[in-house]
Amino acid sequence: MREKSLQYHALHPKGKIEVVPTKPTEDSYDLSLAYSPGVAYPCLEIKDSPELVYEYTNKGNLVGIITNGTAILGLGDIGALAGKPVMEGKAVLLKNLRG
Secondary structure, eight states, X not given: OHHHHHHHHHSSSSSSOOOOOSSOOSXXXXXXXXXXXXXXXXXXXXXXXXXXXXXHSSTTSOOOOOOOSXXXXXXXXXXXXXXXXXXXXXXXXXXXXXX
């Protein structure tokens, strides 16, 4: 199990999760909508009407998984870096088991 697990975690690409765009980012115009200057418009709308954050962002469809590494499964206090594979695994579970 140990060797198979290490091989699994070392497969390319590294890690078990990735972030991918949900909007087009093919050219400079798309990027100007996604970032500057276009991103200012939804920011200002959200500033005036905070409930619009659900309309213009992934809030409501996002989970953060954070650890300080002091209580990692049965491993105990192994530190945040050593606990990262577990956090990625939790992210995979949440993604695959979502309702």
